[in-house]
Amino acid sequence: MEKFLNILYPKRCPVCHGILSDRGNLICPSCEKWLHPIVTDYCLKCGKPVKAEEELCGECRKSHREFDRGRSVFFYNDKMRQSLLRYKYYGNRDYAEYYAVSLCHYMEREIRMWKPDLIVPVPMHPRKQRERGFNQAADLAKKAGGILKIPMSDQVVKKTKATRSQKKLNAAERKQNLRMAFQATERLDGLRILVIDDVYTTGSTIEAMAHVLKAAGADKVFFVTLCTGQI
Ligand SMILES: [Zn+2]
Ligand SMILES: [Zn+2]
Structure with a gap:
């Protein structure tokens, strides 16, 4: 067999x-x-790689973050980029098993300290999801939740607006645009939420998620992404 x-x-x-x-x-x-897991020398706020003597990355030193803490499993290098392309666009969905197992292997200890009540994946706009056939963040969140025995819901936050062209917007407009794109569908009073996504770059998506979750009553918002890229 x-x-x-x-x-x-x-x-x-x-x-x-x-x-x-x-x-x-x-x-x-x-x-x-x-693949390079980020196990030392990362920003204590957002998980981005930093120099050994630094506690926070430049961005987190400079500005307030709406999330509480986050980590990423791997550096977003060329191998990871190619892997995710094949996973997202060329039907290699079985890669998700390796991704989820690695996420839990490297992050379980930290996740347990955060004590999340609920895992919430970054949602995808329904039209985009129809085109792609699946939401990679939900796929990862579901598998990781299964391994860690933490409930997961891809229904509590919806993406109600497609955010395709952010290019012509300045930083503040971009932020506003993203916040408007997500919508909580229920109250989350006092809950500790763990957001899961595939890639963290500038952090604007996670920040928008944290903003919406906290507006719905969430007490803490943490995140884990599979990889983190350079800004
Ligand atoms: Zn940081
Ligand atoms: Zn191989």
């Missing part, structure tokens, strides 16, 4: 896309070295 499944649905490595001969593996042992 195991062999049969392997021929029908070979599992593939999220880095090199080669077929994994051992179904117990989620990545080639030799490909693991291309």
